[in-house]
Amino acid sequence: MPTDNFELEKFLPYLLNQAAEASSLAFERSYKAKYGMLRTEWRVLFHLGLYGSMTASEIGGRAKMHKTKISRAVQRLTERRMVTRERDIDDRRVEHLTLTSKGRAAYTDLRSIAERYEAALVADLSADETRALRIALGKLAEVKPAVFT
Amino acid sequence: MPTDNFELEKFLPYLLNQAAEASSLAFERSYKAKYGMLRTEWRVLFHLGLYGSMTASEIGGRAKMHKTKISRAVQRLTERRMVTRERDIDDRRVEHLTLTSKGRAAYTDLRSIAERYEAALVADLSADETRALRIALGKLAEVKPAVFT
DNA sequence: TTGTAATAGTTGTTTTTGTAACTAACAAGG
DNA sequence: CCTTGTTAGTTACAAAAACAACTATTACAA
Numbered sequence: 001m002p003t004d005n006f007e008l009e010k011f012l013p014y015l016l017n018q019a020a021e022a023s024s025l026a027f028e029r030s031y032k033a034k035y036g037m038l039r040t041e042w043r044v045l046f047h048l049g050l051y052g053s054m055t056a057s058e059i060g061g062r063a064k065m066h067k068t069k070i071s072r073a074v075q076r077l078t079e080r081r082m083v084t085r086e087r088d089i090d091d092r093r094v095e096h097l098t099l100t101s102k103g104r105a106a107y108t109d110l111r112s113i114a115e116r117y118e119a120a121l122v123a124d125l126s127a128d129e130t131r132a133l134r135i136a137l138g139k140l141a142e143v144k145p146a147v148f149t
Numbered sequence: 150m151p152t153d154n155f156e157l158e159k160f161l162p163y164l165l166n167q168a169a170e171a172s173s174l175a176f177e178r179s180y181k182a183k184y185g186m187l188r189t190e191w192r193v194l195f196h197l198g199l200y201g202s203m204t205a206s207e208i209g210g211r212a213k214m215h216k217t218k219i220s221r222a223v224q225r226l227t228e229r230r231m232v233t234r235e236r237d238i239d240d241r242r243v244e245h246l247t248l249t250s251k252g253r254a255a256y257t258d259l260r261s262i263a264e265r266y267e268a269a270l271v272a273d274l275s276a277d278e279t280r281a282l283r284i285a286l287g288k289l290a291e292v293k294p295a296v297f298t
Numbered sequence: 299t300t301g302t303a304a305t306a307g308t309t310g311t312t313t314t315t316g317t318a319a320c321t322a323a324c325a326a327g328g
Numbered sequence: 329c330c331t332t333g334t335t336a337g338t339t340a341c342a343a344a345a346a347c348a349a350c351t352a353t354t355a356c357a358a
Contacts, residue, residue, distance in 0.1 A: 006260050008195055010283055012270050013176050016169035018213060018290035024162040029296050038314075046157050057336065064167065069315075071338060093323045093336040111155050113297045120297075121161050124288050132281030134159055139273050141167035147178045148262045148269075187344075206306065218345075220308055242306040242353045 016140070023121055030113050035106050036080075040065065040073040042110060045099070048083065049107030053098045055088075082106060161289070172270055179262050184255050185229075189214065189222040191259060194248070197232065198256030202247045204237075231255060 008014055024039075031037040037045070047059045056070045063070075074097060077083040082103030088094035099107060122130050157163055173188075180186040186194070196208045205219045212219075223246060226232040231252030237243035248256060271279050 004199065004260075006195075006199060006264065008199055009287075011263055011267055013169070013173040013266075014192070015283065015286045015290065016165065016172055019286040020162070020165035020169040021213075022292055023165055023289045025293075026296050027162050030298065033296075034298070040314090043163070046155075050153065050155060050157055055336080064170075066316080067337065068317085068339090071336095072314090075338090091324070091336085095337075111153075114160055115155065117162075117297050118160055120295075121289065121292060124292060125285050129281045129285045132278045133161075133285040134164065136274050136278045136282040137164045137168040138158075140172045140270065141164065143171055143270060143273060144174075146269075147175050147182075148266050149179065149183070189344090204306080215346080216307065217309090217347085220306095221344095224308090240306085240354070244307075 012140070027114060027117050030117075031110055034109070038073070038076075040069045041077055044070060044073045044077060044097075045082065045103060045107050045110070048097055048099045049104065049111065053096050055094050055096060057094075059097075077103065165289070176263060176266050179266075180259055183258070187222065187225075189218045190226055193219060193222045193226060193246075194231065194252060194256050194259070197246055197248045198253065198260065202245050204243050204245060206243075208246075226252065 028039065031042045043063050043065065044059055047063060048054060051062075056067060056074060059065065060067050060070050074083060074085070078085060080102075081100055084098050084100055085095045086098070088096060125133065177188065180191045192212050192214065193208055196203060196212060200211075205216060205223060208214065209216050209219050223232060223234070227234060229251075230249055233247050233249055234244045235247070237245060274282065
């Protein structure tokens with residue numbers, strides 16, 4: 001019984017948020033409960049697990065996370081002995097971040113959870129839907145549209 | 150140069166978040182700059198604009214927003230004279246929320262921005278992609294998967 | 299009735315996030 | 329060398345979100 005013809009449920013920013021939130025929930029519980037991690041932290045962890053040693057800026061560029069988020073995530077991961085930091089010899093502003101064995105163990109564990117979770121999510125979708133979804137999401141993630149007035 | 154074969158860029162919770170954030174940005178600037186609204190507030194505004202008078206619980210159920218978020222959003226919208234509250238006669242716990250003319254004007258304006266913005270977002274996508282995207286997102290928004298360990 | 303549970307919504311407190319300002323180190327032209 | 333500008337990362341403070349405890353009201357059964 002809407003009073004006009006706008007469809008909120010199809011408005012992409014709204015729909016994307018709902019889907020993102022719902023689909024993040026179960027995974028969030030895993031890394032939160034098992035490792036006391038925040039969203040920012042598992043992202044940093046995964047980047048280091050996947051790409052090996054990285055600097056904060058590199059992670060920021062790739063994950064599109066603001067540097068303050070990364071700074072705090074790294075601080076917490078360091079306190080928990082999951083990440084070590086090492087100053088660059090040539091440029092002492094730069095820090096190289098690396099997973100400790102504890103961090104790598106957490107990454108390996110969470111990655112396997114992520115893989116199984118992904119499979120469960122995709123199980124609801126047809127192959128075509130999944131393919132189109134990934135392509136469309138990839139495009140939308142890059143979009144940087146002008147402001148509307 | 151990943152060190153293993155997990156694809157973070159295809160992991161749905163991650164990808165969805167990126168897409169949701171990127172695609173919300175421009176619209177967020179509109180309602181923030183023009184009306185000083187928060188995400189929670191435009192959502193409440195749109196529900197009232199679309200469905201007419203609603204209670205906080207009804208909005209919560211439909212938008213999957215926690216009741217404290219709604220309570221505070223309604224409070225701010227009321228302070229700005231965009232929403233009025235009226236106690237239910239039969240059940241005095243319940244409040245019926247309605248847009249004022251000022252609220253309705255803001256809704257109409259923002260809805261038209263939303264429509265144009267949606268068109269700009271979808272312009273990057275093929276018709277098939279768009280259709281599959283909406284269907285897939287709709288399913289994912291409903292998904293409530295078991296916790297993985 | 300009256301006692302217990304449920305529901306609508308609010309308030310208080312703690313976490314997280316966002317934003318801006320900051321320090322430290324490097325770069326590059328004069 | 330200096331000055332000016334840039335980059336990497338941190339810190340401080342303000343805004344927003346999450347979570348839990350609360351009030352007020354209704355429902356319902358003993």
